[in-house]
């Protein structure tokens with residue numbers, strides 16, 4: 001089933017109030033997902049989700065997560081500023097470094113954020129920019145391929161992130177000598193996976209590694225950070241991840257390595273982005289053109305500047321037409337934007353109902369890595385973001401860019 005968690009009436013009313021295109025986010029849905037995640041890990045004292053800011057960097061959204069007891073995961077100075085302006089501080093902020101300008105460590109340290117070091121060489125940079133904190137997190141890269149059952153889920157050996165195991169042993173020992181008192185372990189080995197065994201397997205790897213490293217470096221493992229990667233079904237036939245089952249799977253691994261979780265010796269953290277907001281966002285656009293040459297093309301008033309994933313990854317996003325949910329899908333179209341770039345297509349060879357110019361089109365699952373990946377190529381500007389509040393109102397939480405914004409940086 002496609003994700004039809006909002007009725008068409010909501011999109012239609014929003015499009016009466018705001019010019020298209022815009023992203024619409026469902027507050028109630030986001031809160032529901034945050035609560036389901038917290039419930040799935042309620043067996044783990046001190047569990048915390050650090051919402052990956054890059055997925056949906058809007059302070060109103062970050063405030064929702066704050067109210068649901070989450071922290072934030074930042075990876076740049078601007079994301080740290082967003083976190084700060086949204087009222088996060090201290091260990092409610094995770095700062096995941098990779099090839100960062102050193103001044104960003106100063107900033108993260110000043111906020112008291114938990115710093116996640118991406119490389120051995122980051123130790124000296126952190127020592128000189130903010131100092132070695134009492135608890136430091138390090139990112140592990142096991143190399144090779146990462147399997148779940150027979151399936152290859154990722155190729156850490158080709159990924160730029162993290163430390164090798166040998167480096168961890170040496171680096172953690174060094175961090176201890178430099179004043180650290182405890183450590184966390186982080187890894188991100190598979191992206192957008194709805195396989196319920198991903199987090200449990202990753203947790204098992206990090207628990208085992210942590211127990212081994214405790215002996216090597218003489219510091220206690222304080223937490224593991226399972227990072228992001230739990231996915232969503234973009235395709236209608238896809239199965240959603242079962243977060244309750246995932247939580248139980250991680251619990252079994254915890255008990256296997258550390259025994260009773262109630263003592264909370266090793267805490268669990270996550271940094272989910274896509275899973276938290278992906279299904280709760282839609283790109284709402286009007287069909288403005290139809291063109292028939294060797295294929296049938298629909299032109300819409302959104303373009304890849306508003307949602308880059310189809311152009312960049314060939315990603316599938318489900319599409320439906322307001323008021324035509326139940327009509328037969330018996331027409332074949334490419335759905336295109338207005339960029340002078342042939343990959344500016346939201347769908348290729350997609351079966352849809354017969355379309356009329358002026359139809360209101362809804363592109364699904366744009367709540368994560370959607371607006372955020374936007375850009376201004378071709379002088380196309382980024383759209384507004386609208387929050388459909390839990391009280392059933394619409395609230396513009398970011399206005400659309402104007403030509404003045406486009407020219408603002410020119411000298």
Ligand SMILES: *Cc1c(COP(=O)(O)O)cnc(C)c1O
Nearest residue numbers: 052096227228229271272273274
């Ligand atoms: C992108 C990212 C995430 C979030 O990934 P999702 O696939 O959206 O869950 C979490 N942690 C880090 C370090 C990331 O780079």
